[in-house]
Amino acid sequence: MSAVLAEAADAAKAPAAVSGIAMVLLGTGVVGGALLKLLNTPAAASLRLVGAANSRRQQTDSAQLADRGLREKLKTQGDPRNDVSLLASLDASGAAVKVIIDATANAGLAARHAEWLAKGYHVVTANKALAGGELPGWRALQAATANGARYGDAATVGAGLPVLSTLRRLRGCGDALLTLEGVFSGSLSYLFNQYDGSQPFSALLREARKLGYTEPDPRSDLSGEDVARKLLIIARNAGFALGTDEVEVESLVPEALRDVDTETFLSRLEELDAPLAARHAEAKARGGVLRFLARLNQRGRARVGLVEVPATHPAARLYGTDNQFALTTTRYHSQPLVIQGPGAGPEVTAQALLGDVLALA
Ligand SMILES: NC(=O)c1ccc[n+]([C@@H]2O[C@H](COP(=O)([O-])OP(=O)(O)OC[C@H]3O[C@@H](n4cnc5c(N)ncnc54)[C@H](OP(=O)(O)O)[C@@H]3O)[C@@H](O)[C@H]2O)c1
Numbered sequence: 318m319s320a321v322l323a324e325a326a327d328a329a330k331a332p333a334a335v336s337g338i339a340m341v342l343l344g345t346g347v348v349g350g351a352l353l354k355l356l357n358t359p360a361a362a363s364l365r366l367v368g369a370a371n372s373r374r375q376q377t378d379s380a381q382l383a384d385r386g387l388r389e390k391l392k393t394q395g396d397p398r399n400d401v402s403l404l405a406s407l408d409a410s411g412a413a414v415k416v417i418i419d420a421t422a423n424a425g426l427a428a429r430h431a432e433w434l435a436k437g438y439h440v441v442t443a444n445k446a447l448a449g450g451e452l453p454g455w456r457a458l459q460a461a462t463a464n465g466a467r468y469g470d471a472a473t474v475g476a477g478l479p480v481l482s483t484l485r486r487l488r489g490c491g492d493a494l495l496t497l498e499g500v501f502s503g504s505l506s507y508l509f510n511q512y513d514g515s516q517p518f519s520a521l522l523r524e525a526r527k528l529g530y531t532e533p534d535p536r537s538d539l540s541g542e543d544v545a546r547k548l549l550i551i552a553r554n555a556g557f558a559l560g561t562d563e564v565e566v567e568s569l570v571p572e573a574l575r576d577v578d579t580e581t582f583l584s585r586l587e588e589l590d591a592p593l594a595a596r597h598a599e600a601k602a603r604g605g606v607l608r609f610l611a612r613l614n615q616r617g618r619a620r621v622g623l624v625e626v627p628a629t630h631p632a633a634r635l636y637g638t639d640n641q642f643a644l645t646t647t648r649y650h651s652q653p654l655v656i657q658g659p660g661a662g663p664e665v666t667a668q669a670l671l672g673d674v675l676a677l678a
Contacts, residue, residue, distance in 0.1 A: 338677060339412035341368035341403045344420035345388045348443050348472070351667035352420060353388055361671060363678065367410045368403040372423070375399065377406040400429070407438065414677050418670055419444040428454065434461035434468060441469030441673040443666055448473060448553065449546030452560045455553050469673025474547045475501070475640045475660045477669025481554055483656065487646055494555035496645040497613040498653075501547040503638035503661025504531040504538040505609040509623075510635050514601065518593045519586035530638060530661075534579040539569040539589075541609070541621045548611040548619055551642070557617045567622025569593075569609075600625040608632040631655060638662075 342349055349369075356366055368377045369387060374395035376382055384390065396402070407415040417433050419426055419442040427446035431454070434440055447454045448470055462468050471477050484494065500506045507530050511521055525531050531538050545564045552559050568575070571589065574582050593607075600607050605625040610632060613619045626633050632641055640660025643653040659665055 337363050337365060337412055338414040338416060338674060339365045339367045339407055339410035340416040340418055340674060341370070341407055342366060342418045342420060343370050343403075343426055344423075344444075345369060345371045345391055346420065347663045348666045348670070349418075349420035350388045351663035352418070352670050355664075355667050355671050357385065360675075364674060365410065365412065367406045370395075370398055370403060372421075373398055375403060377402065404433075404438070414439065416441055416674055416677060418442070418674065420667075420670065422446065424450070430468070431457040431461040434458070434466040435464070437464075437466055439467045439469070439677050441472075441670050441677075443472035443670060445473045445543070445546045445550060449549045450561065452558065455549075455558075467677060469670070469676070470550065471673050472666050472669035474550055475642060475656070475658075476503070476662060476666040477672070478640060478642070478656055478658050478660055480551065480642045480656050483654070484551065484554055484644065487644075487648070487654075488555070492646045492648045494552075494557075494613075494644060494646055495615050495650070496653075497548075497551060497555070497611070497642070498632075499611055499642040500608060500632050500635060500640055501544045501611045501642070501660065502538060502609060503640060503659070504535070505544070506635055506640060506660070507638045509606070509608050510637065510639075512593070512597065512607070514594060514597045517587065517590045519590050522586055522589070534582065536570050536575070536579075536582060540575075541566045541568050544609065544611050544621045545619075548613060548621060552613050552617075552619060557613065557619075559617060559619055563617070564619040564621060567620075569623065596623065596625070604628055606633050608635075631657075 355361060366382050369382060371391050374391050375398055376391060376395045416439045421444055424446040427444045430440045430447045447458055470481055474480050504525060507525055508521060512518055522535055526535055545566045548564060549559055574585060574588060597607055605627050607623055608626050610624045611621045631643060635641055638659060638661050639657055641657040643655045645653040
């Protein structure tokens with residue numbers, strides 16, 4: 318048998334898993350839990366989970382990892398958290414492609430992304446804290462991906478709507494982003510799509526929170542900080558090296574409620590009502606509506622906040638928790654390229670993570 322044929326025969330005999338993709342999952346919350354469900358579907362048959370962790374415990378035992386009750390069990394069982402042994406189980410997998418999936422919002426873990434990439438692990442993330450954080454972190458990320466390790470970031474913006482991939486494709490063709498505008502938060506989209514002045518904003522906010530459309534502490538949404546992080550991620554991917562201090566952020570949380578505990582904040586939601594009712598009435602009198610928009614102009618000026626837009630504006634015609642990203646580029650110039658759709662939700666976000674992992678094959 319020739320050397321080439323012998324090699325092919327050996328490859329055919331080798332278990333597919335050894336040359337495949339091995340993963341560890343950090344975070345088994347809403348998104349991580351949805352990803353674990355997807356990992357049990359045929360779409361993920363070629364992938365091997367070799368570790369999973371929440372903030373306190375982790376599991377690297379293959380039988381336990383295959384258990385459909387893994388997420389629940391991790392709440393009370395498993396080894397104490399230790400990144401070193403999770404990475405060791407990736408190394409011991411013998412897989413050709415080793416992936417760390419970050420489904421947390423933990424800044425400490427995000428700060429390690431560049432180090433992991435530099436060591437040759439691929440990172441797939443829903444965690445925005447590095448790419449949407451301080452500029453040196455973004456720069457470290459760029460340097461760390463120069464050696465071929467890949468950074469899967471589809472889940473960080475629009476819960477996997479094809480925004481970053483489209484932008485990169487356009488840039489690859491020599492196109493350039495000129496301006497960006499849109500609604501980047503599912504919860505703020507819902508709140509202002511619904512708010513018509515017929516009920517107090519606080520009542521709507523309580524309802525949205527009950528439906529799971531906001532974070533348990535809605536200030537995470539209302540502060541605009543999450544939208545600002547998404548704006549930074551898109552802008553940086555488009556070549557605007559913006560610092561966090563270069564995004565003007567309008568918070569909807571009154572000053573007096575910014576530092577109180579969650580319970581106190583929730584008991585004083587009515588303090589949001591009067592200023593928003595006044596702005597709504599003014600907008601309505603001019604035939605406009607309020608939308609929480611992110612904007613980046615041609616000079617790199619970035620702003621996130623509440624804006625009055627005319628009823629004919631694309632953002633005035635959004636539904637539910639839809640996100641919208643309007644990209645004006647050198648080639649999409651007279652009309653922007655608009656990407657719109659559900660920009661939140663565990664299944665679509667988990668699917669974005671899975672898609673980024675599968676793209677490494
Ligand atoms: N929910 C959505 O629709 C959505 C959409 C797009 C993007 N995202 C992003 O996805 C990420 C996860 O969101 P989520 O809604 O799933 O949050 P979540 O339900 O609060 O879950 C977060 C998970 O991270 C774990 N965690 C925290 N620190 C950790 C650490 N050091 N090591 C390992 N695990 C750690 C938590 O562990 P414990 O259980 O022990 O606390 C929890 O399991 C966030 O960055 C979020 O912004 C979410």
